Amino acid sequence: MAVVAKTGNEAMAEAMRQINPDVVAAYPITPATEIVMIFAQFVADGLVDTNYIPVESEHSAMSACVGAATTGARVMTGTSSQGLALMYEILPIASGLRLPIIMCDVNRAISAPINIHCDHSDTMAARDFGWIQIFSENAQEAYDNLLQAVRIAEDPRVLLPTMVTTDGFIISHGMERMEMLEDAQVKEYVGEKKPAYSILDLENPKTIGALDFTDYYFEHKMPLVQAMKDSKQVILEVGRDFGNKFGREYGFFEKYKMDDAELVMVALGSTCGTAKVAIDELREQGIKAGLLKIRVFRPFAAEEIAKELAGKKAVAVMDRSDSYNTQGGPVFTEVRSALYGTSNAPKMINYIYGLGGRDINVPQLKSVFTDLSKIDKMPEINYLGVRE
């Protein structure tokens, strides 16, 4: 174990080096460029055995990943924003074919207007493509999540592509203290990939990506439904095992001062750290504030989240993207849906904030808790930090 100062991008690139995937196919895009740039240097320096495929677009990057993964190879890529959007056509093919591709996505706003800074619009638009989605609060979590993603995605009960995200610039380009495992520890932790099949196995030929009409398409989607359900158990097992081995345990979410909390914030990503500071300051004033930090957004741990929020006085769900649906952001609609029909459901409002990298600070987050103390007077959907 080594204590180092790394940016989120460096942390992810180092994790990729230690994972030593068979194939990486990627196309650069701000703010994720550094991940594959640093990794390409590792390839050039002979530090990994990876076959690195520089491609001409993100569409090609994901297509190459799909092709490579059908051979049974361990495959990784990295992208962001418009780059992820260009992959959208291929993302459900990866999950439909049950290919455990691992992606680093650096969260960045979607055009227009053109913007390079953080919000979660890119990942949220990919939420229904059958990928597991894991959000990271800081560089340490980005690193830890990426290592765990290999174990989760490749588990025979799962076999789902998995994306691990960081907040663009805030985490991707912010350098902070973190702990890195030794190369040998990671090698042992991720192990050898044991693919279910390889398209290059000529003794056992397979058809992959066949036409499937009204006769069987529906049936062939059901294993994906089941795999996403089964992945929940695997995510918990992997997170506990990581804690036992390396001292940092992970689950679907992190609870911060939740036990006696009356006013609760639900959030994702780097904002959660800032929210913890806000909560500490409020606690000094005797306000019972708490945070439920969602780490795994797909699958969505609806029952578990509903259980944590039951009986709370008021809940604010923070969305760093909008669904433009007139009824709240994607995290809000999920959380509210999770609580529908449950007993003791709290009152709940939504905040859409931080679009295009707009800073979110401690006083703003404290103001959300002030709003929660008079929730009956609050509108259901609020836009925080935007000028009128």
Added chain:
Amino acid sequence: MSKQKILEIRWHGRGGQGAKTAALLFADAALTSGKFVQAFPEYGPERMGAPVASFNRIADQPIMQHCGVTDPKIVVVLDPSLIGKVNVTQGMPDDGIIIVNTAESPKDVRSNLKLKGSKVFTVDASGISKAAIGRDIPNTPMLGALLKASGLLDYKQTVEETRKKLQKKFASKPEVVEGNIKAIERAYEEVKGE
């Protein structure tokens, strides 16, 4: 965790002067002293010569917040021509410290900035850089001035760590490493404050 326990620094420079690198080097040095650190630049439409800023947070305990730095205790100005164009003292508290790369005296800078409180330090980092490195890259000498003015880190240890860091970055140009180290040492000696 209350905010007072975290030291926040803002670096002002122009694109190409190394404001980002200075923040990274300082954070690395602080990490070696066992501190918790953050270093991050402000990303705009960056280009050579345009005003840029970068930031540090240094603490003895984990740093959780990821918001921008708005009221830094220490401000480092790599380019004196920014004064009057960029509000370099914005948010700086009355007991703040500002360190400016200039041949002018701290007294003159204080009157330029119309500062009543705060400590003002100056050092001719550009002159030192030209003499020691052969180019006007003021970020490493300003690191030396910051070490003196803040008294936060062990000087000798920090110089050694920075040397190691630069040796990695400039493996093929050892003369760059020694020039930068000399610049740090000279600025540490020559910085004046009031």
